[in-house]
Amino acid sequence: MKSNNNRLRACVAAMSAAAALAAALPLQAQTANAPIPASSTPEYRLGAGDVVRITVYQNPDLTLETRVSETGVVSYPLIGQVRLGGQSISAAERAIADGLRNGNFVKQPQVTIAVLQVRGNQANVLGQVNRPGRYPLEVAEMRLTDLLAMAGGTAVSGGDVIIVTGSRNGRPFRAEVDVPTIFSANSNTEDILIQNGDVIWVERQPTVYIYGEVQRPGPMRLERGMTLMQALATGGGLTQRGTEKGIRVHRRSVDGKTEIITPTMDDRMKDGDVIYVRESLF
Incomplete structure (x- = not known):
């Protein structure tokens, strides 16, 4: 009996020492193997004029191809008007799923939205480029260089300075970008994030x-x-x-x-x- 008590005391002491050691370890060491949360990537936001296909898993009669109206809404079977304009794809899917679920039309709806045509988020590229025109912003984080590539790049007569105008936070926005400096090693010039309604003007070469x-x-x-x-x-x-x-x-x-x-x-x-x-x- 006495030997069993001694073993019990030894086990308790060992557990106490292990707990004290764990508490003394740096936080980095304790969380080294903890899962790292995935970085959230901005999603494309639907805009007026976008053409979308809405499908519901195992409910083919609820499949709909439609265009987002100028007011940002679509008319969907059973639930009526749903506001999708300005929402991300996942938020728009949740909005329709909630409508189907709350109306007791589908118990566990799995909604998928595919953008067929981008018309709501666009920017104009003008001046000395190979293919001037109006281009859709097909991704959430389209940069100035991405849009220039879509326009065929700067023409032979184009200069290095590009002017970007538009609005940010409800205020007029204007920036002059020296494109070659974007790619230099010690550059502080940002590859501007293009937003809906921006106008990109490529100056004539000096x-x-x-x-x-x-x-x-x-x-x-x-x-x-x-x-x-x-x-x-x-x-x-x-x-x-x-x-x-x-x-x-x-x-x-x-x-x-x-x-x-x-x-x-x-x-x-x-x-x-x-x-x-x-x-x-x-």
């Missing part, structure tokens, strides 16, 4: 014009930081009769007047500059 005694006169794309020497090189360089001493740049000032500048080879060119290379007198 251009300089060169004429006179150069090999290839005409307009050319103004690259970032382009100097006069680089512009001349892009134009094929001077002809045999051209001279660097006779180069003039016609530049429009802020007040709209044109001024004539005698630049150096390292001077940077600006959008709209007209470079004129004169003929050598000797």
Whole structure:
């Protein structure tokens, strides 16, 4: 009997020591094997004009293809008007299921909604893109670069600056995005989240014009930081009769007047500059 009591005391002491050790462990160690909740991904929200197919498991007579009205509602059999506009797909499925269940039409309805055509959430892409037009926002988190890809990308005549206008939280919204900086290593530029009704405008590329005694006169794309020497090189360089001493740049000032500048080879060119290379007198 005495030995059994000793064993019992030893077991109690061991359990107490294990509990104390567990309490002393850091919280991270205790929860290391705990399941990690899945991150919630925003769902597409139905909008006016969207065409949807609603099905109820094992109830084919309740299958319906319909369009969300301008007021955001659909007319569904047995339960009548249901507001789906502005709701996520899962919330819209629950709304119909609740209507069927509360009306005692289906005991345990399993509702599925498939979006056949996106018409309620759209954005316009205009300016210097290959396929300008109105595009549906088919996913909940469509970014500026996604929409540009749908529009075929920036055209040859398109610049790097894109203007996004719309509304956020009931207030007018406008942002200028320098697209190449989105992909640079140390960029702070955000790939803007596009919302319903946004307008994306792709600016024309900045251009300089060169004429006179150069090999290839005409307009050319103004690259970032382009100097006069680089512009001349892009134009094929001077002809045999051209001279660097006779180069003039016609530049429009802020007040709209044109001024004539005698630049150096390292001077940077600006959008709209007209470079004129004169003929050598000797």
